[in-house]
Amino acid sequence: xxxxxxxxxxxxxxxxxxxxxxxxxxxxxxxxxxxxxxxxxxxxxxxxxxxxxxxxxxxxxxxxxxxxxxxxxxxxxxxxxxxxxxxxxxxxxxxxxxxxxxxxxxxxxxxxxxxxxxxxxxxxxxxxxxxxxxxxxxxxxxxxxxxxxxxxxxxxxxxxxxxxxxxxxxxxxxxxxxxxxxxxxxxxxxxxxxxxxxxxxxxxxxxxxxxxxxxxxxxxxxxxxxxxxxxxxxxxxxxxxxxxxxxxxxxxxxxxxxxxxxxxxxxxxxxxxxxxxxxxxxxxxxxxxxxxxxxxxxxxxxxxxxxxxxxxxxxxxxxxxxxxxxxxxxxxxxxxxxxxxxxxxxxxxxxxxxxxxxx
Amino acid sequence: xxxxxxxxxxxxxxxxxxxxxxxxxxxxxxxxxxxxxxxxxxxxxxxxxxxxxxxxxxxxxxxxxxxxxxxxxxxxxxxxxxxxxxxxxxxxxxxxxxxxxxxxxxxxxxxxxxxxxxxxxxxxxxxxxxxxxxxxxxxxxxxxxxxxxxxxxxxxxxxxxxxxxxxxxxxxxxxxxxxxxxxxxxxxxxxxxxxxxxxxxxxxxxxxxxxxxxxxxxxxxxxxxxxxxxxxxxxxxxxxxxxxxxxxxxxxxxxxxx
Amino acid sequence: xxxxxxxxxxxxxxxxxxxxxxxxxxxxxxxxxxxxxxxxxxxxxxxxxxxxxxxxxxxxxxxxxxxxxxxxxxxxxxxxxxxxxxxxxxxxxxxxxxxxxxxxxxxxxxxxxxxxxxxxxxxxxxxxxxxxxxxxxxxxxxxxxxxxxxxxxxxxxxxxxxxxxxxxxxxxxxxxxxxxxxxxxxxxxxxxxxxxxxxxxxxxxxxxxxxxxxxxxxxxxxxxxxxxxxxxxxxxxxxxxxxxxxxxxxxxxxxxxxxxxxxxxxxxxxxxxxxxxxxxxxxxxxxxxxxxxxxxxxxxxxxxxxxxxxxxxxxxxxxxxxxxxxxxx
Numbered sequence: 037x038x039x040x041x042x043x044x045x046x047x048x049x050x051x052x053x054x055x056x057x058x059x060x061x062x063x064x065x066x067x068x069x070x071x072x073x074x075x076x077x078x079x080x081x082x083x084x085x086x087x088x089x090x091x092x093x094x095x096x097x098x099x100x101x102x103x104x105x106x107x108x109x110x111x112x113x114x115x116x117x118x119x120x121x122x123x124x125x126x127x128x129x130x131x132x133x134x135x136x137x138x139x140x141x142x143x144x145x146x147x148x149x150x151x152x153x154x155x156x157x158x159x160x161x162x163x164x165x166x167x168x169x170x171x172x173x174x175x176x177x178x179x180x181x182x183x184x185x186x187x188x189x190x191x192x193x194x195x196x197x198x199x200x201x202x203x204x205x206x207x208x209x210x211x212x213x214x215x216x217x218x219x220x221x222x223x224x225x226x227x228x229x230x231x232x233x234x235x236x237x238x239x240x241x242x243x244x245x246x247x248x249x250x251x252x253x254x255x256x257x258x259x260x261x262x263x264x265x266x267x268x269x270x271x272x273x274x275x276x277x278x279x280x281x282x283x284x285x286x287x288x289x290x291x292x293x294x295x296x297x298x299x300x301x302x303x304x305x306x307x308x309x310x311x312x313x314x315x316x317x318x319x320x321x322x323x324x325x326x327x328x329x330x331x332x333x334x335x336x337x338x339x340x341x342x343x344x345x346x347x348x349x350x351x352x353x354x355x356x357x358x359x360x361x362x363x364x365x366x367x368x369x370x371x372x373x374x375x376x377x378x379x380x381x382x383x384x385x386x387x388x389x390x391x392x393x394x395x
Numbered sequence: 396x397x398x399x400x401x402x403x404x405x406x407x408x409x410x411x412x413x414x415x416x417x418x419x420x421x422x423x424x425x426x427x428x429x430x431x432x433x434x435x436x437x438x439x440x441x442x443x444x445x446x447x448x449x450x451x452x453x454x455x456x457x458x459x460x461x462x463x464x465x466x467x468x469x470x471x472x473x474x475x476x477x478x479x480x481x482x483x484x485x486x487x488x489x490x491x492x493x494x495x496x497x498x499x500x501x502x503x504x505x506x507x508x509x510x511x512x513x514x515x516x517x518x519x520x521x522x523x524x525x526x527x528x529x530x531x532x533x534x535x536x537x538x539x540x541x542x543x544x545x546x547x548x549x550x551x552x553x554x555x556x557x558x559x560x561x562x563x564x565x566x567x568x569x570x571x572x573x574x575x576x577x578x579x580x581x582x583x584x585x586x587x588x589x590x591x592x593x594x595x596x597x598x599x600x601x602x603x604x605x606x607x608x609x610x611x612x613x614x615x616x617x618x619x620x621x622x623x624x625x626x627x628x629x630x631x632x633x634x635x636x637x638x639x640x641x642x643x644x645x646x647x648x649x650x651x652x653x
Numbered sequence: 654x655x656x657x658x659x660x661x662x663x664x665x666x667x668x669x670x671x672x673x674x675x676x677x678x679x680x681x682x683x684x685x686x687x688x689x690x691x692x693x694x695x696x697x698x699x700x701x702x703x704x705x706x707x708x709x710x711x712x713x714x715x716x717x718x719x720x721x722x723x724x725x726x727x728x729x730x731x732x733x734x735x736x737x738x739x740x741x742x743x744x745x746x747x748x749x750x751x752x753x754x755x756x757x758x759x760x761x762x763x764x765x766x767x768x769x770x771x772x773x774x775x776x777x778x779x780x781x782x783x784x785x786x787x788x789x790x791x792x793x794x795x796x797x798x799x800x801x802x803x804x805x806x807x808x809x810x811x812x813x814x815x816x817x818x819x820x821x822x823x824x825x826x827x828x829x830x831x832x833x834x835x836x837x838x839x840x841x842x843x844x845x846x847x848x849x850x851x852x853x854x855x856x857x858x859x860x861x862x863x864x865x866x867x868x869x870x871x872x873x874x875x876x877x878x879x880x881x882x883x884x885x886x887x888x889x890x891x892x893x894x895x896x897x898x899x900x901x902x903x904x905x906x907x908x909x910x911x912x913x914x915x916x917x918x919x920x921x922x923x924x925x926x927x928x929x930x931x932x933x934x935x936x937x938x939x940x941x942x943x944x945x946x947x948x949x950x951x952x953x954x955x956x957x958x959x960x961x962x963x964x965x966x967x968x969x970x971x972x973x974x975x976x977x978x979x980x981x982x
Contacts, residue, residue, distance in 0.1 A: 057481065058472040091804050092811060116873055123875035127769050130761025137842050138785050141796045195690045202687035215691040217968060218698050224896065224964030225957070226903020228931045229701070232953040236704045240946070257697060290683035318789020321905040321931065325938060346791045353795050353910060361799065368792045379787050451868060453772055480871025490862040494884035503880060504870035560870065
């Protein structure tokens, strides 16, 4: 996995006479010591100047850490060593800088979410619950999300799979090149643009009202390129000898693909599919334009407005009452759990299936 | 310029696996010493312990002493960066920096180690390329990428890059195994010239090559797969190839195994 | 299907005439289906452009303002007046802030995973970073609005006090930190995982022998990275950044939750206000009449073209890099 260039740093030695190969070195504990010192100084400065946000304390501590490391190394070691140490420090600091907000995001969601997350919350809709009331639930939204992503998967998976098969097994020439390029570009379509597209065609031109199905179509546009990309990667891993062996037996190509190639890659393909599902499960923008949102349970995705988890979070956030914020966080926790479980299962499948396809 | 290497009781590990066991030998300055032996006998691993490159592979660890004249490379306070600056290395596959020009490749080590004036840098680069018998072939295209050269030329570029920083010792890890016979001959000639200035240690799979270029030859062997490699014997090349003192050496040289 | 329906391919040589013709017809159908799917994708892309353009022209023909320079969005009024100047400004500024923060940090994390982290930590960290890419944007949004904004109030005041003379950091309006600057920070956090994981992949592909070349010359770890890793990974990092930029440009919910929108262009990025394409569509959609929707579609078209441009460029860079490294192998 890692290329880590693990040089053991020389330890400081006072006894040995300095020769050409040795040099003065900071002791091993220097980075940790400087880190502790900087955090203490950062907090001290923060307290002394009455800075309110801990973010500022942290930033001050980080800057101090870099400055002290550089100075100490430049004085005791040499400039090249100082540069090396500062690079190491910058890399560590950037890692910590990135981890803190991400941990905070997870922590906030979990700690705020569990407050109202009960069995009732999962099994009730918002029917009859006004914005400022406590109570209510996400049942209708969860149902909507599941129906919408199921429909989206039903549309996107076959198209995505077949396109990948085309690219790997049949595709040559400029058409395949164009498809490859636009699949890549398609992964970058903002979700709201996909929503606008379905709005233009399905709702404005064909005159349909908002429905879960309209949202599912927009989601499927977002999902297709992801499915194509991951399936393509997996099909490329299937060794050519396998195809040739089957073809040499006189089996028609389409049967080779269906019976040999796809089954061999099925683990990786399902992983890719689940990751794609996880990605669209959290999409809000197209749902907002096309599914409209509802407080009630609507089990029919083809008729009338529905809700969905992300949309529910957005609605509750917009209400702005304490009770609705609580509901937003609880729904966020449900959504994050949903997405993470999909991810973990997908990666589990990938790991479980990996040795078989990897050979 | 050149220094003597004195190894005593050296073992190297990959994680818990012992790759070479308890090796002691002396390498004379201004000479060529060749390491031969079957695959997996640890000769390359041993070579990489001589400039502390072994420890950059994950899990790599070394026990024992390597004296460069009177300094232990594994002593306390020794900076591996300084060791590698002093003990240069040429690898099995030519590895010029792909994004750098020929000139920048040769100057790369110098630029790390200090501020040179442009003219000074130019002089050293020219001298190093001449030292590597490459100057006449590349002098008109010093600003072209090094990756545009042929394999043999790339390897000589790597040698020029290594000698530009004036190391004490030059380690070569099967430098010709990826090259055609003509390029191999050019490198072998070059090794003959370089030993006037450097202590050279070369790992080779090719026994004729060892016989042609080296003054001393060390034979490594391993008892069985999974066992650590050992130094069987080291002697003058003539003696190793005519009258070795250990039976296994003779068996290997006469092609009975390996 | 004919009579020979082999259950196991390896025991069924299709000698019978019927078997062979099934093979041919099946091949044609299957090849046609898969080719058709590929073409369908192209058609979808083309129709997105075509239909959005069509509705946009309807909107533009009635627009009483200048689409490019008007600082206003009253598309549902009579006569409609709207322009994208503010949105373009806000989208670009917030994305540029996001890139300026995210790219260096992402390169740092990628290097951390590929070259610095203890090996036992590297794989789990990479895994967690990948998982974080899956966190839905609406969750980043409410976290940004309810947690990050209060936290950043202090930083905003501090920047105003000490860097206010730079004009950019001069906060001339009171109010909480629902500014383009905060949006930029939030977007930076959101695109960190994607930029990190693409960069990390590239850094891991640096041939070991290139790194050893630098090490053997007596390079420190940082010098190895500067001489071997960064030159090799440069184009990869560029394309990773552009993928991140594409996400930042089109992000809707995180911006809609955090920003307090206004139709003003202000260089003071700490002031609350401003807007982005996607945020504006989300905010104005509910109260828009049919014509108002067309106007929003017109702005969506601009966003579409913008992301198309950025993503296309990123892909071309990646493709060129493939050729380059192939020639070098």
